[in-house]
Amino acid sequence: MIDFIVYLLTIVGIYGLITLSLNFQYGQTGLVNFGQVAFFMVGAYFSSIATAILGWSVGVGFVLAILAGGVLGALMALPIGDLRQDYWAIATLAAAELIRMIFLNTNLGSEYVGASYGISGIPAPFQGYFSTQAYGYFYLALVAVCVVGAYVLVTWLGRSPYGRLLKGIRESDEVARALGKDVRNARIWSLVIGGAIAAAGGSLYAHFVGFIDPRFFMPLETFLIWAMVIMGGPGNNLGALVGTLVIEVIYNSTRFIHVPAEYSATVAALRMVLIGILIILVILYLPRGLVPERRRRYPRPSRLSSPPTGEPHAS
């Protein structure tokens, strides 16, 4: 049982990164990314290729994954930077499908590696140092460190002027433009950061599971991440993690129900139906999620110098 909890928390941590990433794009910036799984996939694949195929160290693979995620974010955002949200949703969906198609059709190295065979034998870092059970704790700690790091990053960015700019763009990109803001550039950075964080999650996933395959990165994953963001509360980073926990618990809950083998597929599908209905209910009746966005309060400065007012042209 303990082992299962360790496993569950590890998965929650890994997906938590991807949810934090999506929350940064949607909750903070208002971008509807229906292709979030692409970052997850790219991170997993780049890390796996670097380590399992090219033989580099896991640390290098991890860094490479993060870079790849950031670059992908820029590539995705560049063509659509100024478009409306409807187009974002469709374009990101298409991009994710295209990427999955590329990985599905490309052999990596030898004949049975890559494409639909996936990559196996992905090394786990420092495996030799721990017993199997202790390794579980180690990896959980590793994931936890990454989650804390990502959480601190997005929270700090959220409170910075850049974060405020993103919120402004989320609320009204026309006003942002009328105030002289480069909306396109801000959005691109949002995707770069989001992409890097989600790709980190992908890398951690690949090294945790040891084997990846294009079928792990179906749009189903994007849907689950959205469920986590919506449930947790868009715009709140803690909410993102809470949402991840809730959805993962639901997703894994059927392990404890003894289901005859011939019904297991049906139960799996019904699980998704349940999550889908839950999302719709949350949207209808609890739109701010479980942990709503918090307001930023500014104290009045204790000493105010003599009024500068709105002197027009001083700069």
Add this chain to the structure above:
Amino acid sequence: MFQVIIDSLIRASELALIAVGLTMVYDVLRFASFVHVQFGTVGAFIALAISLVLPLPIGWAILVGVIVACLVTGYLGVLSDRLVFSRLRSSPAAILMIASFGLGMVMQYSVQAIWGAGARSFPLPLTRPWVIWDGRISPSGAAVLIAALLAMLAFHLLLTRTKLGIAMRATADNPPLAEASGIYTERIIRIVWFIGAALGALGGIMLGLVAQIQSSMGFEIMVAVFAAAIVGGIGNVYGAVLGAMIVSFAENVGLVVNWAPLLQLTGLTSATDLYIPVGYKTGIAFVILILILLVRPRGLLGRRS
């Protein structure tokens, strides 16, 4: 060569039927609907289930199945609006899109829970395709083309000749004005959902007739359907048809064309034979989508700026 035309027209029929429903909802409710492709999935499965159960000759069984499936799915569309979208009328487009995506997933996985994830087909006997010039077309393929043509024609007449059609267009153009003139907007919206879902079901059935029926079939064509709607101009039903043709032809022609001469001009390669691998066929739709978003996001016939 003619084969390409036949294949493209068939594919265009499938895409157009779904794209029309999607684009109508965009026109009237101003959000991109991610649920319409799933109406195709649901419709195909219902038609299949009925055709398997009815003790009629297969052609008739399928026909009954088609009619029932379209009606039931149409009602499912209305239900979707009543239960979900009508309560979100004043929500931002992002929320509506996410809700539609979620609803689509509910439909897809419900179908999967009932019928499993495997692929099936209509129980049609194997027949020899008819040969026209240098192309082959199966009877199902021909049926698909004819049905699509009739459906589009009927829809066009509905839009232009009937009071209902004119009311629909008025509601799309200017909802407050339409409402003030006595056109009951909510009713029009329900009808738009009904027709869109029914047409979507028809599109899914056609896909199932010519290819296979699978719970993931809706999702698999989602990008191509959106490409069609956007290329034609999202919000414009004639654009959806035009876009469907363009995307389908591009997909099929793109596979047949030898790209080597073109690439040799860029100096990147000296190969003499370069074809897009079949696995990437739907990738062509994706590329078209990205291109149109870069160059002219409102599409060919789009009017909103």
Add this chain to the structure above:
Amino acid sequence: MLLEVDRVSRHFGGLIALNNVSLTAEEGQITGLIGPNGSGKTTLVNIISGFLRPTSGRITFAGQSIEGREPYRIARLGLCRTFQITLNPQRMTVMENMLLGAKQQLGESVLMAALKPRSVAAEERHNLERAWHLLEMVRLHNHANELAGGLSGGQKKLLALVQVLMAKPRLILLDEPVAGVNPRLIDDIVEVIKTLRNNGETFLIIEHNMAVIRELCDTLCVLDMGQVLAEGPVDAVLAREDVLRAYIAAGGQLDPDTEIATVMAADSQEHA
């Protein structure tokens, strides 16, 4: 001549929204832009601020050509605008809205925020002080930490006005700054604009409220059906018969003490 609009036209397919419109705005003055609904005012403002491209014509601001440029670049040159339907971020607080307005913030770049935290913090403090002063000027300072969505219509308009001031603009385009505002607040808004003008600020104001126009504007430009009907000092223009006729023909009433009754939906496209 801070702003010069030179023979700007705009076609939408077959519809001619603007036809060879020319106007100027002098520095330190308040220029009014009036006309019946559907005359093209908002289209013109959208073109000047870069949200729409002209079909033909030139626009010069502070000596630079700005026609067809992106809105944010025009705003950075010093030409800022408000929107007829107040669009300011509803789910951000009043103070957040104000801080958003400040121009060219170092902290808005991800790299700068990371590399120069102290400069960013100093800039924030400076902007915070400016924002408080401006909010005090319009008596919104007690609402500083409330969500902007909770303000009344008139308060939102005031917020939009001071928000734009945070960007230190050289010319402010106000799109119906008192439409739908409680009469008491109208006086406040008028006073604020007058004070700013006396400090050297330049305005181009679209309005229907004739009392406000008379009180504020130095010069007036009248648009009718996409063309300039009259241009010149306020009193002279408003005395003209053809100006009065244009308003009445469009179904409105030219009553100096109340807002002009607007014509219905036919032009909702213009303000969309």
